[in-house]
Amino acid sequence: MKNLWDWKNHQISWQVENESEDTSIAIVFIHGFGASKDHWRFNQKAFATIAPCYALDLIGFGESSQPISNLQYEREIPNSFCYSFDKWSEQIIDFCNAIVQKPVLLVGNSIGAVIALNASERISNGCKGVVLIDCAQRTMDDKRLGEQSLFMRFLRPVIKTLVRQRFLSEKIFKNAAKPDFIKKILEIAYPSGNNIDEELINILYKPTQRVGAAEAFRGFINLFDDHLAPEILKDLKIPVYLIWGEKDPWEPIDEAKRWAKEYKCIKSLDIILNAGHCPHDERPEEVNPIILRIIQEAI
Numbered sequence: 001m002k003n004l005w006d007w008k009n010h011q012i013s014w015q016v017e018n019e020s021e022d023t024s025i026a027i028v029f030i031h032g033f034g035a036s037k038d039h040w041r042f043n044q045k046a047f048a049t050i051a052p053c054y055a056l057d058l059i060g061f062g063e064s065s066q067p068i069s070n071l072q073y074e075r076e077i078p079n080s081f082c083y084s085f086d087k088w089s090e091q092i093i094d095f096c097n098a099i100v101q102k103p104v105l106l107v108g109n110s111i112g113a114v115i116a117l118n119a120s121e122r123i124s125n126g127c128k129g130v131v132l133i134d135c136a137q138r139t140m141d142d143k144r145l146g147e148q149s150l151f152m153r154f155l156r157p158v159i160k161t162l163v164r165q166r167f168l169s170e171k172i173f174k175n176a177a178k179p180d181f182i183k184k185i186l187e188i189a190y191p192s193g194n195n196i197d198e199e200l201i202n203i204l205y206k207p208t209q210r211v212g213a214a215e216a217f218r219g220f221i222n223l224f225d226d227h228l229a230p231e232i233l234k235d236l237k238i239p240v241y242l243i244w245g246e247k248d249p250w251e252p253i254d255e256a257k258r259w260a261k262e263y264k265c266i267k268s269l270d271i272i273l274n275a276g277h278c279p280h281d282e283r284p285e286e287v288n289p290i291i292l293r294i295i296q297e298a299i
Contacts, residue, residue: 014095026103027047028055028107029044032277035204038203047290061216092115105167106119110251119237130240184206188276200281242270
């Protein structure tokens with residue numbers, strides 16, 4: 001069932017499976033960049049007999065509001081939005097407090113995983129655990145600049161100046177927001193090719209045709225100094241579970257292995273063979289039993 005929730009002058013689209021299920025915990029799914037609540041098409045219903053399962057569209061994506069982006073140092077515009085991990089985390093925290101109203105297990109993919117981590121300790125009814133599916137490592141963040149080549153470090157100020165320009169970000173976005181281009185990106189993200197179908201392409205394409213879609217893109221590509229997962233993991237007391245596609249082209253599995261060894265809050269790392277950046281959608285038959293195990297531990 002799809003619903004709309006008024007949040008700080010914005011509309012948040014969300015859906016729930018088996019809201020009436022009387023359990024001590026609920027599951028909240030948080031999608032990644034460019035995706036939406038429907039990216040959990042093979043996961044949300046799978047656990048509804050165990051606990052209420054919620055999925056929502058982050059501001060800027062899916063069917064939620066797509067307000068004008070307000071970057072750091074820009075003059076604030078009424079009803080604009082600072083696309084950032086703190087603001088998206090506020091959205092998740094308030095959603096859990098106002099709508100879910102019980103302890104949660106947060107499940108996030110890519111940037112949704114960073115958002116889940118950032119929100120986890122500030123939910124009023126508590127968070128029982130966080131599942132990170134191919135968590136965004138954000139290698140282009142300013143705090144990781146020392147890891148970049150000398151050439152990239154030299155180009156950095158130029159890149160940051162260029163991507164702030166609306167005309168350029170809109171042009172890049174329009175060139176990317178096409179079904180053929182989306183399919184090519186999916187073929188990189190889903191190396192096995194499993195579940196790259198018309199439904200998935202439409203899930204990603206349809207929101208790009210809305211009036212404000214380019215603003216969310218502009219906001220995201222200007223996130224050069226924001227939260228990194230390790231900064232949160234090092235002090236986190238909540239249990240964290242890693243699920244990772246072995247062949248993720250953007251978030252290397254070696255980094256996930258390092259996290260699993262280094263941070264005490266991480267309880268497990270499950271590697272999905274021959275899967276990429278979104279194993280929950282590419283290989284749900286392998287990911288869902290892992291999430292089921294985690295839910296049972298949390299309950």
